[in-house]
Amino acid sequence: MAKPLIIVESPAKARTIKKFVGNRFDVQASMGHIRDLPKSQLGVAVDDHFEPKYVTIRGKGKIVQELRKRARKAARVLLATDPDREGEAISWHLAQLLNMDEHEPCRIEFHEVTKEAVDQALKSPRPIDDNLVDAQQARRILDRLVGYKLSPLLWRKVRRGLSAGRVQSVAVRLICDREEEIEAFTPEEYWSITAVLETEKGRSRFQAKYRGPKGKKLVPKSEEETKGIIREIQGRPFVVTRVVKKEKLRHPPPPFTTSSMQQEASHRLGFSVRKTMSVAQQLYEGLNLGPEGTVGLITYIRTDSTRIADTARSEAGRLIHARFGPEYVGQYRKQAPKPGAQEAHEAIRPTSVLRDPERVKGYLNRDQYRLYRLVWTRFITSQMSPAVMDTVSVDISAGDHVFRATGSTLKFPGFMAVKLEEKADDNGAAQEPVVREQLLPELTKGETLLLLGLEPKQHFTQPPPRYTEAMLVRTLEEKGIGRPSTYAPIISTIQQRGYVLKEDRHFVPTELGKLVIQLLKENFPRIIDVEFTARMEAELDQIEEGETYWRKVLADFYGPFEETLKRAEEKLGRVRVPEEETDVTCEKCGRKMVIKYGRYGKFLACPGYPECKNTKPLLEKTGVKCPECGGEIVGRRSKKGRKFYGCSNYPECNFVSFNKPLKKTCPECGAFMVQKRSREKGTYYQCSRQGCGYSETPSEQV
Secondary structure, three states: OOOOEEEEOOHHHHHHHHHHHHHHOEEEEOOOOOEEOOOOOOOEEHHHOOEEOOEEOOOOHHHHHHHHHHHHHOOOEEEOOOOOHHHHHHHHHHHHHOOOOOOOOOEOOOOOOOHHHHHHHHHOOEOOOHHHHHHHHHHHHHHHHHHHHHHHHHHHHOOOOOOOOOOHHHHHHHHHHHHHHHHHOOOOEEEEEEEEEEEOOOOOEEEEEEEEEOOOOOOOOOHHHHHHHHHHHOOOOEEEEEEEEEEEEEOOOOOEOHHHHHHHHHHHHOOOHHHHHHHHHHHHHOEEOHHHOEEOOEOOOOOOOOOOOHHHHHHHHHHHHHHOOHHHEOOOOOOOOOOOOOOOOOOEOEOOOOOOHHHHHHHOOHHHHHHHHHHHHHHHHHOEOOEEEEEEEEEEEEOOEEEEEEEEEEEEOHHHHOOEOOOOOOOOOOEOOOOOOOOOOOOOOOOEEEEEEEEEEEEEOOOOOOOOHHHHHHHHHHOOOOOHHHHHHHHHHHHHOOOEEEEOOEEEEOHHHHHHHHHHHHHOOOOOOHHHHHHHHHHHHHHHOOOOOHHHHHHHHHHHHHHHHHHHHHHOOOOOOOOEEEEEEOOOOOOEEEEEEEOOEEEEEOOOOOOOOOEEEOOEEEEEEOOOOOOEEEEEEOOOOOEEEEEOOOOOOOOEEOOEEEEEEOOOOOOEEEEEEEOOOEEEEEEOOOOOOOEEOOOOOO
């Protein structure tokens, strides 16, 4: 008897679903997209209302043949690709190739790979959603028009192999604009004054920060001004003039969206965006949990919504009630959707909160466990009650000058009762959240305090920080650029094209990236405009909602774009990318080698290419001597792009450090110090010699 055929995208998901449905269904995988626009040509008939020309992707012919063969034998075909625009388009392409009627109920959709969700989806198939397909087609054609029309211009005017993308170029622009801000930044000096005070009763010691003269806020700008304030304060009694106590609620963060999961995985686990999505996909598609079988551990991972199903909220409430008590169960607080959010799916959450991370740990690898625990913890805390803080603010007068001390105590832990992962160590250890404000003694208005000392400190304003992956994702989301599924490919592409490098986890634009962005700014201001790109995303959303026609959106975009392209072709001459010459001599031809940019950063190359193809690593000199042989320690990059520090005498000397060596020496043992960073300490210096343990915090600059 013929069986129904279910087609999904990945073999992993196919295996999971096969275990749910047993022998009642045949389950096959399309291995992702099976049709696309051709690589060798534009593939869009601009003069025929932007009609796309789709071809079977190279290497997918056998898969298509096998699916056709199985579809002919099947009782019916159900398309179970991912529940988003891209998944809907894949289902549409499958329906076209398998000669299916897309207006018949042939599409099933589930947001978690569990038996219950799959069984429910099988009961309610629907037709393919034309609006979702049209929105995805419009995005694909827009990107093709920009890429295949603009990239050849860059090849002719700059150099071959370059690319310009509708969204990736905006991401590079953000990084270049930030670099310009940093280069133009002028540090400004300012000072702080800290009073170390003590109560006469109980001898409790605490600190208060200088606020300014009464009724005003003042930040001293120089050492002279600071000394003048201190002279006016000297000999004055320190009297408590104001005590304000409040009860403050600290609400839990909402459950994860794609963007917030990527950001937290970067901050807490050190994952790249690509790695986060790869591990999350494994958790979503399903893993073998021993006696329980194969099951998806988290819900669909491409979402911009914080909405939660009532059943999941109830299950979390019961767990919190049992584990912590009824007062820890939070009241439902509906989150207002962010502007531009599609809200098509739930937030990312565990498919069942009863699958405690520690219970399933033995079935997961290290990365899967750490990310699953992050998702599980975030969801549980989001359903808990707020933490209650007792806060106190105290104003203390010394003559006409006012100091302020603030502090807080935890009155009721609420969601903070759950152990949060403050630091990702080798064991994935969790730590209790820390309340960082000082505890103040009981103070009363009119009370006189003892001054133990005044501590003036010089500071300088700092330029805005360079983007990390997490910061870039957050900015793209806030500005409405791209969508959850596009962040990982964007970040990967701009690095592969050599437009940006990653140094100490921060993006730095290359000379090539700066040149291309400047060229696009001057000649294609709309393409590189952040607001215009965000409006295009909004128009794609309108296509999905059926509020506008996809071919009209393309026509409105392409007319002005084509005119701009023609003007740029006529106006632009050949542009040379400046090469930075070094004092390193090519040992093969004697020329001075130049700095080039590759996928994993800078390297040295002979300018005589193609006659001379000599290349070598660009070694970053540190001025620190190797503790094993006395050679110089230099910065290098591994084959995977990770930066490390090794001896210049390699391979004779194998000394390696993954922390940046400093010229500063340890005051206790004389070894060189290294720069490290943690969430608790921020940037700090530590002795490089094992067993010494000396560390210190660098002079404050912020």
